[in-house]
Structures are given as C-alpha cells and as structure tokens.
Amino acid sequence: MCGKCVLLLQLLCAAVAGCGAAGRDYYTAGVVEFRPAVSGGSSEQLLEENLAAYLELIDAANGTADILIFPEGTLNSQLQLTAVPAPSWRSLCHIVVAPVDGVATFLRHLACAAVAAESYLVLNVKERERCDRDADCPPRGFRLYNTNVVLDRSGAVVSRYRKWNLYLEPQLNRTPEPEYAIFETDFNVTFGHFICFDMLFHTPAQELVERYSIQHLIVTKMFKSELPFLTASQFQQGWAWANNVNLLAAGASLPHGGISGSGIYAGRRGALVRRMVGDTHVGQRQLLLARVPRYPQLEQELGPELELDVERAGPAQRQLAMLQQPQFEDFTSSLVPLLNGSRQQQRLCQQDLCCDFELQLELPGDATQPEYSYRVGVFVGQRRYEEEQYSVVRLCGLFACRNESVYSCGQLATEEAAEPAANSRLVAFSWLRIRGEFVQRRRQLLMPSTLSAALYALQATEFEWAWLGADSAVTRVELKLRKTHTQLLTFGIYGNYFDEFADDGLPGGGGGGARGVAVAMPWQQLLMLLLLLSYHGG
Numbered sequence: 145m146c147g148k149c150v151l152l153l154q155l156l157c158a159a160v161a162g163c164g165a166a167g168r169d170y171y172t173a174g175v176v177e178f179r180p181a182v183s184g185g186s187s188e189q190l191l192e193e194n195l196a197a198y199l200e201l202i203d204a205a206n207g208t209a210d211i212l213i214f215p216e217g218t219l220n221s222q223l224q225l226t227a228v229p230a231p232s233w234r235s236l237c238h239i240v241v242a243p244v245d246g247v248a249t250f251l252r253h254l255a256c257a258a259v260a261a262e263s264y265l266v267l268n269v270k271e272r273e274r275c276d277r278d279a280d281c282p283p284r285g286f287r288l289y290n291t292n293v294v295l296d297r298s299g300a301v302v303s304r305y306r307k308w309n310l311y312l313e314p315q316l317n318r319t320p321e322p323e324y325a326i327f328e329t330d331f332n333v334t335f336g337h338f339i340c341f342d343m344l345f346h347t348p349a350q351e352l353v354e355r356y357s358i359q360h361l362i363v364t365k366m367f368k369s370e371l372p373f374l375t376a377s378q379f380q381q382g383w384a385w386a387n388n389v390n391l392l393a394a395g396a397s398l399p400h401g402g403i404s405g406s407g408i409y410a411g412r413r414g415a416l417v418r419r420m421v422g423d424t425h426v427g428q429r430q431l432l433l434a435r436v437p438r439y440p441q442l443e444q445e446l447g448p449e450l451e452l453d454v455e456r457a458g459p460a461q462r463q464l465a466m467l468q469q470p471q472f473e474d475f476t477s478s479l480v481p482l483l484n485g486s487r488q489q490q491r492l493c494q495q496d497l498c499c500d501f502e503l504q505l506e507l508p509g510d511a512t513q514p515e516y517s518y519r520v521g522v523f524v525g526q527r528r529y530e531e532e533q534y535s536v537v538r539l540c541g542l543f544a545c546r547n548e549s550v551y552s553c554g555q556l557a558t559e560e561a562a563e564p565a566a567n568s569r570l571v572a573f574s575w576l577r578i579r580g581e582f583v584q585r586r587r588q589l590l591m592p593s594t595l596s597a598a599l600y601a602l603q604a605t606e607f608e609w610a611w612l613g614a615d616s617a618v619t620r621v622e623l624k625l626r627k628t629h630t631q632l633l634t635f636g637i638y639g640n641y642f643d644e645f646a647d648d649g650l651p652g653g654g655g656g657g658a659r660g661v662a663v664a665m666p667w668q669q670l671l672m673l674l675l676l677l678s679y680h681g682g
C-alpha cells in the first residue's frame with residue numbers, strides 16, 4: 145500500500161516545486177531545539193504558545209526544508225490530548241466544525257502548516273486512543289500514548305509511532321507489541337523513527353538499523369544529559385557514528401533541568417549541525433537546518449553543497465545542570481599523573497574487559513593548578529534504568545574530574561569569579577590512544593564517546609577509530625586522538641550490550657535478572673527524561 149502512494153506522490157512531485165530533492169544526492173532537513181512553555185498560563189494557553197512558536201519556526205524555514213522535526217513533549221499536555229489517526233491518504237488540514245475523529249485543532253493547524261511549507265513534519269504528541277469497546281481498556285475509557293506523528297506535504301499522516309521504552313511515565317500505555325515505524329518520502333528517502341529513551345535499547349531503535357536496514361533515523365527527545373559518557377549531543381553523534389547512519393535529533397530545551405541537545409549527524413562523517421544549550425539557563429527555540437547526504441556511508445563522496453559542523457572544543461559551557469554517572473565507585477580507574485611531556489602507559493582490566501591507555505600531556509607554562517584532573521578507567525556492569533529495563537555496559541575511557549577523588553569525576557568545573565587565566569589552566573593532550581578488547585555478543589553497539597568542554601563530541605577530523613580485528617570471542621578497537629586537544633572532558637569507547645542476559649525473543653529487559661553480572665545495581669531512577677507531564681499537570 146505504501147509503495148503505491150509513494151509512486152503517486154513522486155508523479156505529483158514532478159509538477160510541484162519544492163520536491164526537487166528526489167533527484168539530488170542530498171535533502172534538506174531541519175531539527176528544532178525547543179523550549180516548551182511550562183508555566184504562566186492555563187494548559188490551553190501553554191499549548192497555544194507552543195503551537196504559535198512551532199508555526200513560526202516552520203515559517204522560518206521558508207519552505208526550504210523537505211522535513212522538519214520537533215522534539216518530544218513540547219506541544220500538548222495530558223490535559224489537551226489529541227487522537228492520531230493511522231496512516232492514510234486523508235489530509236488532516238481541513239476545517240471541520242465538530243471534529244468527530246478526536247483530532248485536536250492544534251494538529252489540524254500543523255497539518256495546514258505542512259501543506260503551506262510543503263514540508264514533512266515530525267511531531268511528538270500526547271495521544272488519546274478511544275478504547276471503550278475493548279475488554280482491556282483502562283477504566284478511564286482511553287489509552288494514552290507518547291506518540292510521534294509524521295505528516296506529509298499534503299498534511300496526511302504517513303507514520304505513527306507509540307513509544308515503547310517508557311521512562312518514568314506511569315500514566316502512559318504501551319502497545320502490546322513494539323512498533324517499527326518506517327516511512328517513505330517523495331524525495332526517495334526512507335526514514336525510521338523513535339523516541340528519546342528508545343535510543344538506549346535494542347528494540348525498536350537498533351532493530352530499525354539492523355533488521356530493517358534503515359539508514360535515516362529520526363529521534364524526538366527530552367533527554368537529561370549525564371556526564372561523562374551520556375550527554376545528549378555526544379550520545380547522538382556516537383550512536384550515528386557507530387551505526388553509520390544519518391541521525392536527525394530534535395531535543396527539548398530546558399537547560400536548568402539538564403535537558404537540551406539537538407543535531408543532525410551524518411554517520412562517520414560527523415555532525416552537520418548541532419546545539420547544546422549550556423551557556424544559559426534559559427531554553428532556546430532554534431531551527432537547525434542542514435543539507436543531509438542521501439547516502440551516509442563514507443564511500444560516497446560528499447557533494448560541494450554539503451557542509452560539516454566545525455570542531456567545537458570550546459568555549460566551555462557550564463550552565464547545563466547535568467547528572468553524573470552514578471557508578472564511579474565501581475570503576476577500575478587510575479589517576480593520570482600530570483607529567484609534563486612524557487609518554488605514559490597504563491593497562492587496566494575489569495572482569496572480561498582489558499584496555500590499554502597511552503597518552504602524553506602538556507602542562508601550561510605557569511605552575512597553576514589545572515582546571516581538571518583526569519582519570520583513565522574501565523567498567524563492566526549493569527545499568528538499570530527502570531524496574532525491568534537495563535543495559536549491560538562495557539566501557540573504557542579517559543574522563544575529567546574536579547580533583548583527585550573519583551567521586552568528583554563527571555562534574556563540571558565552576559567558573560572562577562575572575563578567570564584571568566582559564567586558558568593557562570588547560571591540560572593539552574598531544575597523544576592519546578585507547579585500545580580495548582571487547583567480548584563479542586549478538587547484541588552490542590560499540591561507539592566512540594568523546595566530549596569537549598563545549599559539550600560537543602569530537603569531529604572526525606579530531607579522532608580516529610580503528611577495528612584491529614575480531615574473532616568469535618572479542619572485538620579489538622582502537623580510539624586515537626588525531627591532534628592536540630586542550631579542552632577534553634571525555635575520550636572513550638562505550639559499549640552498550642543491551643539486554644545481554646535477556647531470554648531470546650523477549651524485548652526490553654526480558655527476565656530482568658542479574659545472572660552472571662557481578663555488579664548488581666541498587667540504584668535506578670537516574671538519567672533521562674523529565675516529565676513535562678508534571679509541569680503541565682496543573
């Protein structure tokens with residue numbers, strides 16, 4: 145069915161301006177970093193403000209974008225629910241006096257905006273699905289989902305995805321089976337999409353790449369960053385890199401809550417455009433546009449129309465209230481001695497993972513205390529996010545600490561009252577190489593996890609990743625700095641082993657047990673995703 149409608153759209157396209165991307169080796173996409181209205185009005189007024197700002201941002205693209213993506217949880221609240229029809233030909237952009245299908249007016253407005261801008265729109269809404277005739281319907285008479293809806297250039301729904309990996313969203317429902325949301329476009333690019341927390345799991349995000357061979361992924365996010373390995377843009381870029389796919393990520397912008405981070409990443413080429421709001425407590429409303437290569441893989445030459453983002457080592461951003469990796473006491477780590485100019489080597493092991501670190505650093509000329517201490521460390525253990533969801537993580541890396549205590553790692557240095565010599569307090573790494581031997585598992589994703597003081601990952605011009613060979617037991621990986629870096633916060637190899645101990649075929653945490661895992665985690669709760677629900681609740 146979908147194939148047919150795509151064909152027809154392509155025929156229509158021949159006659160319509162704005163569909164020109166079909167013949168080129170790139171398309172134009174926009175992701176929006178968006179501060180939702182969270183106070184100062186009724187839920188109706190907040191929705192109106194969000195909608196008006198969405199429409200303004202769509203206008204700001206001047207009809208140049210093939211697709212525009214808005215973040216998770218920044219439009220309607222649970223008090224302003226909407227139905228989201230299954231994909232069909234029917235445009236949602238028409239005036240109906242008494243909507244019987246439950247589609248809210250704001251969604252119709254946005255459908256008309258899609259028509260006016262001739263753009264696909266990816267939106268995230270709180271969806272209400274009537275179910276009063278079903279036996280398993282909740283007592284309230286409807287199901288409530290965290291839903292991505294994709295509108296095409298005619299304002300019709302072409303794809304709908306209901307979030308599978310819910311995070312601290314107890315009021316929300318889950319579909320009985322995970323949905324694999326895939327849609328084709330009139331510019332001949334096939335996208336898969338998912339929501340925020342999904343990106344840490346195999347189902348459905350990783351499966352879209354591995355099982356369905358999707359090379360263009362979209363994620364809507366409200367992600368709370370965690371230092372030193374899981375800040376938003378760093379994780380997006382690492383994920384796109386590891387999967388060698390394009391990733392279009394739109395993030396909610398609430399930096400006082402640690403939430404920010406949007407960007408468009410072109411696999412191993414690196415970031416095309418990105419934004420972490422860390423220089424102010426106030427969230428931003430910003431459209432980031434980029435030309436995106438149709439073929440993310442490196443073998444395809446990048447056309448002259450395409451531009452990568454610059455290297456962003458600094459300036460340091462310090463205003464984002466981030467979480468801190470909660471398990472540093474379980475790391476095997478070692479303080480890096482501040483030896484000026486001499487090559488240092490270190491081998492660290494934990495359980496089944498051994499890593500070799502080789503580095504050389506240069507200290508500033510005057511004898512002031514450097515802004516950060518550094519540690520190298522290895523960790524193998526379980527990362528539990530929710531009652532039945534966890535990942536097994538294997539990682540090794542270098543990371544910045546406030547002082548010699550391991551508990552100060554993953555905290556940002558505060559700005560000195562007078563910072564005359566900030567630059568003179570930076571440790572320069574002129575050589576840094578990490579080699580790890582990672583056990584092979586059926587489900588695993590090994591990614592570079594790098595971060596500068598500006599809160600962006602390093603670009604491909606700044607580091608090198610090499611597979612040194614694999615056998616059935618281990619994968620050997622090398623991560624190396626390409627040139628001197630003076631504002632490093634993190635430089636590591638992050639292995640997400642997903643639900644390593646889950647029973648086959650069971651999505652999510654499966655049995656949820658800790659079989660074979662020596663480190664059992666009492667903590668949970670941390671990481672990601674505040675609920676806007678609570679802001680909107682009143």
Ligand SMILES: *[C@@H]1O[C@H](CO)[C@@H](O)[C@H](O)[C@H]1NC(C)=O
Pocket residue numbers: 204205206208433
């Ligand atoms: C849209 O048009 C305005 C006014 O002509 C211009 O300033 C702006 O740069 C344009 N934006 C894009 C994304 O083309």
Ligand SMILES: *[C@@H]1O[C@H](CO)[C@@H](O)[C@H](O)[C@H]1NC(C)=O
Pocket residue numbers: 166167332
């Ligand atoms: C669409 O993409 C497919 C697969 O990448 C390619 O074979 C085909 O030629 C493309 N069609 C157009 C019209 O670009």
Ligand SMILES: *[C@@H]1O[C@H](CO)[C@@H](O)[C@H](O)[C@H]1NC(C)=O
Pocket residue numbers: 484485506507508509510511
């Ligand atoms: C470290 O070495 C560099 C280059 O040799 C030198 O300029 C600098 O003064 C040294 N720093 C310290 C603290 O000794």
Ligand SMILES: *[C@@H]1O[C@H](CO)[C@@H](O)[C@H](O)[C@H]1NC(C)=O
Pocket residue numbers: 546547548549551552555
């Ligand atoms: C290290 O820094 C932390 C704050 O990050 C502080 O609480 C602790 O007292 C410091 N320890 C030392 C030994 O300075």
